Amino acid sequence: MKVLTIGGGGREHVAVEAFYKSGAEIYAVMKNANPGIIRRSTKYAVVDEMDVDKICDFAKKTGVVMAFIGPEAPLEKGIVDALEKIGIKCAGPTKNAAKIETSKAFMRDLITKYEINGNIKFASFNNVNDAKAYVKDVDHEVVVKPVGLTGGKGVKVQGEHLHSPEDVVEYIDEIFKNNIGGTGVILEEKIVGEEFTQMAFCDGKKVVPMPLVQDHKRAYEGDLGPNTGGMGSYSDSNHLLPFITASERNTALKIIQDVIDAMAKEGYSYHGPIYGQFMLTSEGPKIIEFNARLGDPEAMNVLSILETDFTDICYRMATGSLNNNIKFCHKATVCKYVVPEGYGVKPVPGKEIIVDEDGIKDSGATIYYANVNQKGKKLLTDTSRSIAIVGIDNSIDVAEQNCEKALKFVKCNNVFVRHDIGTKKLIQRRITHMQQLRSI
Secondary structure: OEEEEEOOOHHHHHHHHHHHHOOOEEEEEEOOOOHHHHHHEEEEEEOOOOOHHHHHHHHHHHOOOEEEEOOOHHHHHOHHHHHHHOOOEEEOOOOOOOHHHHOHHHHHHHHHHOOOOOOOOEEEEOOHHHHHHHHHHOOOOEEEEEOOOOOOOOOEEEOOOEOOHHHHHHHHHHHHHOOOOOOOEEEEEOOOOEEEEEEEEEEOOOEEEOOOEEEOOEEEOOOEEEEOOOOEEEEOOOOOOOOOOHHHHHHHHHHHHHHHHHHHHOOOOOEEEEEEEEEEEOOEEEEEEEEOOOOOOHHHHHHOOEOOOHHHHHHHHHHOOOOOOOOEOOOEEEEEEEEEOOOOOOOOOOOEOEEOHHHHHHOOEEEEEOOEEEEOOEEEEOOOOOEEEEEEEOOHHHHHHHHHHHHOOEEOOOEEOOOOOOOHHHHHHHHHHHHHHHHO
């Protein structure tokens, strides 16, 4: 099958590898010259991923049958609507269905309307003065989020990034002054627990789960520093996580199913991967957000161990014919991103990065190229995450060790890595934290 892939990051590279493994003929469009995607493509074009007309023209000329959309911004732009209009099936949601991610206010209003489990206190505002007045009156700490898309970098938490009510007000002012996210602000109750990601394949009605993953948003070791798009993630061989029970996972899956059902009732049938971000609290999973696509880096964890034909899964999502016959290896994975110096604040692009792929493979790990550019024989960093290394083995501990061995085969003086991701010490901290919360 001729498949169009949109996006040039690590998430898109792992998707391309999964399509390639299942025999697809790949045609790729991306804003950067990702060498991993280029290698697997029959034809590719470096274009703005928001240029719907150019992408549709490329799709028509290449005769693709189906499209897979990696990033969220083209979904908001309506790329699925445009491709479907010219007869191309899409493993991704329409512009209206993608509002589950692109408008945090829409998401909260939807789960409130349908009384879906896991909701939290919130209020959304398109007026700066009303938002600031709410902060003065509210009796709990808040999480401040621009309503629209910010690439995972717009959320700030009172008590962590914002240390006083004055800091909260200042950030609200900044969101409106600089039009961050584009459509206002949402103020959510700060909840305490451990975050986890439950992704699923969806065909408009049916939800088929992927293994659980835990992402690490903070830039620096010890969960310090600014929020990022994600510094790395891990998954366990039993497809749960060390601090979560099967029952708690089932609660999260029921929430996702209820959301998909609610979307259908609203007339927004959801087709494609969906990403549920939850906080596991002493009262069970609470909803943090939904994303209308695969997570990045979480896609690297789950697609690296996918056994079922990915092209078939995507076609079934697009055509409403998913079944339960989707299998993943019972392996643990640890993903760590190599990122440019200054990432999360002011990244430094254009630095040469040297990779020994054979050394990485011999270490029991896999490499996925992300926001890098192939310039002749050189590989240069850009302003976002550069390279993902995924260690794979029977246990998280050995997978993490494999990841660390492989990282030695990536050479660049102007990058950094969160080496604590997937380590026994950090995971034990998560386990202990949940034990403490459950005992209160």
